Amino acid sequence: xxxxxxIEKKRDGEALSPEELKFFIEGYTKESIPDYQMAAMAMAIYxxxxxxxxxxxxxxxxxxxxxxxxxxxxxxxxVDKHSTGGVGDKVxxxxxxxxxxxxxxxxxxxxxxxxxxxxxxxxMESIPGYRVGLSDKEFVSVIKQCGCSMIGQTGQLAPAxxxxxxxxxxxxxVPSIPLIxxxxxxxxxxxxxxxxxxxxxxxxxxFMKTYEDAQTLAKTIVEVGTRMNKGMAALITDMNQPLGRAxxxxxxxxxxxxxxxxxxxxxxxxVTLELCARMLTLVNVVDSREEGLAELQKHIxxxxxxxxxxxxxELHGGDPRVLDDWxxxxxxxxxSPFKAPRGGYIQAVSAEQVGRAVVLMGGGRSRTEDSVDHAxxxxxxxxxxxxxxxxxxxxxxxxxxxxxxxGAIELLEKAFTFSDEAVTPEALIKEVIxxx
Ligand code: URA
Numbered sequence: 001x002x003x004x005x006x007i008e009k010k011r012d013g014e015a016l017s018p019e020e021l022k023f024f025i026e027g028y029t030k031e032s033i034p035d036y037q038m039a040a041m042a043m044a045i046y047x048x049x050x051x052x053x054x055x056x057x058x059x060x061x062x063x064x065x066x067x068x069x070x071x072x073x074x075x076x077x078x079v080d081k082h083s084t085g086g087v088g089d090k091v092x093x094x095x096x097x098x099x100x101x102x103x104x105x106x107x108x109x110x111x112x113x114x115x116x117x118x119x120x121x122x123x124m125e126s127i128p129g130y131r132v133g134l135s136d137k138e139f140v141s142v143i144k145q146c147g148c149s150m151i152g153q154t155g156q157l158a159p160a161x162x163x164x165x166x167x168x169x170x171x172x173x174v175p176s177i178p179l180i181x182x183x184x185x186x187x188x189x190x191x192x193x194x195x196x197x198x199x200x201x202x203x204x205x206x207f208m209k210t211y212e213d214a215q216t217l218a219k220t221i222v223e224v225g226t227r228m229n230k231g232m233a234a235l236i237t238d239m240n241q242p243l244g245r246a247x248x249x250x251x252x253x254x255x256x257x258x259x260x261x262x263x264x265x266x267x268x269x270x271v272t273l274e275l276c277a278r279m280l281t282l283v284n285v286v287d288s289r290e291e292g293l294a295e296l297q298k299h300i301x302x303x304x305x306x307x308x309x310x311x312x313x314e315l316h317g318g319d320p321r322v323l324d325d326w327x328x329x330x331x332x333x334x335x336s337p338f339k340a341p342r343g344g345y346i347q348a349v350s351a352e353q354v355g356r357a358v359v360l361m362g363g364g365r366s367r368t369e370d371s372v373d374h375a376x377x378x379x380x381x382x383x384x385x386x387x388x389x390x391x392x393x394x395x396x397x398x399x400x401x402x403x404x405x406x407g408a409i410e411l412l413e414k415a416f417t418f419s420d421e422a423v424t425p426e427a428l429i430k431e432v433i434x435x436x
Contacts, residue, residue: 003027003037010044018057025061029160035167042164042173050178055220056227058178062186065160069107069136071192074143076105077283079231081275082188083199084207084217085117087351087358088242088381091199092120092150093256094264094272095279097308100147101299102276102292104285107143107191108150109157113364113372116205116355118252121152122364126250126330126374130318146311158186177213181220185228195231195282197275198222202430203240205351211236211430218433226435231282234433237271238426241349241384244268248363248377250330251398255379257323260306267383267428273297274429330375332398334405343389344418346382353415354378354395357408361399376400378408382416384425 001023010016016024024041027033050058071078079099083089096106110132113119121132132152134142142149161183168174188196198221201207202214218234225232244265246255258264259272277292286292299305310320322328358364362373381395382388394416399405 003033007037007040007044010041010048013048015051015054021054021057022061025058025065025160028163029065038164039167039171039173042168042171042176042179045179046173046176052220052223052227055178055181056224058182059185059189059224060228062158062160062164062182063189065186066156066158066190067154068190069109069139069154069192071105071107071140071143074105074107074140076103076147077195077285078105078107078191078193079195079197079279079283080106080108080188080191080193081197081199081279082184084201086201086239086243087116087118087205087355088244088247088252089118089201090123090244090246090252090256090268091272091275093123093253093309094259094268094305095276096148096150097260097312098272098276098296098299098305099279101304101308102280102285102295104147104280104283105143106148107139107193108148109153109187109191110150112152112368114368115366116352116359116364117207118247118249118358118364120150122372122374123249123252124150126253127313127318127322128328130313130316132316134316142312142315145315146308148308148312149316150312153187157190161186177217177220180217181224185221185224189225189228189230193230195279196225197278197282198234199271199275200234200236201239202236203238203351205242205355206239215431215433222433222435232435233278233282235271235274235278236430236433238428238430239351240426242351242354242381243271245381245383246377246379247354247358247381248398249372249374251377251379253329254326257306257309257326260300260309261303262300270428278432332375332377332400334397334399334402336397336399336405337393338395338397338409338412340388340390340392340394340416342418344387344420345423346384346386346388346416347419347423348417349381349384350415353411354381357397357411357415360407360411361401361404373400385423
């Protein structure tokens with residue numbers, strides 16, 4: 001096969017055959033197809049799109065380009081969740097132990113934060129001693145003991161995606177629904193799961209800025225996963241304001257622990273419990289979403305979910321005592337309230353500005369190789385619809401450096417808008433997408 005003929009076919013809007021896609025993806029992974037031809041192909045896909053058949057084939061080829069985690073010795077049904085990422089999105093920390101308590105296994109391979117969206121691994125590494133780099137054998141062993149494990153990529157997981165994602169990043173071809181679908185799903189399905197629930201975030205603080213794009217991505221992912229015999233569901237959830245009241249690393253661990261103890265913010269709990277209930281129904285651990293919700297609440301009320309998280313932390317080499325005494329988690333030197341410039345109802349809270357303020361203080365990274373400051377962050381974030389008086393605190397900034405604090409304040413000054421009329425926030429869960 002001749003690479004440029006295949007590029008030409010996609011450029012002109014034709015569907016590629018499984019053999020042509022195989023030739024391209026295998027060639028790119030083995031380096032017989034150079035970056036410049038793959039870049040041209042990615043751009044052709046960006047403009048011409050792909051059929052569902054092509055997207056499913058691409059996903060399978062990328063998944064099989066590297067190692068697959070062998071979870072076959074785990075008896076429970078295996079199910080995971082993936083979020084397209086948002087500010088304050090700490091759902092994974094609550095969801096893994098909750099679902100594990102209900103009898104499903106959660107083999108969660110997560111990523112680090114990049115840009116304004118935080119990453120689960122950075123949050124978990126706020127816990128002293130917690131190791132995200134387990135071998136496959138350790139990963140499976142932790143899951144057998146406590147039902148869940150949260151780690152970073154092991155071995156060579158979907159290497160075709162690793163290469164292609166880096167290339168897309170520098171060739172303006174990231175925002176392509178088929179390419180995003182194949183990228184996300186190739187990594188998630190390599191975990192050896194039976195079911196997956198997607199949390200597609202929509203809004204100003206999300207990857208998907210328009211509702212239509214969020215919907216198309218959710219539908220494409222559900223369809224591709226279903227074709228690969230996985231139980232699938234997707235939620236489209238609002239990311240026009242941060243989720244919960246904390247953004248950062250250590251501060252998000254604290255908010256998650258509060259949630260597992262029954263004291264989480266309403267929005268965080270609503271999204272978490274809905275995702276968990278859907279996971280449980282997908283793999284038939286419960287008969288209905290309602291039964292799932294009741295079961296989950298039981299494990300919060302009894303303290304079992306919190307204990308399960310502590311057990312997982314200990315199995316990863318972390319110190320579970322810090323989860324009982326939060327002052328032992330990384331703590332910033334400065335805590336500064338940020339006050340309302342005027343009274344009224346909060347009309348908007350820019351997740352983007354909040355996320356940027358966290359990155360600027362060192363809590364996120366702008367390049368993959370940057371390290372993060374686990375202690376800095378923002379807490380007590382006021383929510384859309386809340387009534388405030390001038391001078392009331394809108395949030396608390398946790399900083400380690402006066403200059404960075406000043407920079408964060410400058411960004412946060414653009415984060416809030418106010419209305420004199422009462423404001424009703426958007427529904428948090430906009431839509432649930434199930435297979436046709
Ligand atoms: N996240 C991924 O893993 N891949 C994409 O293409 C976009 C977001």
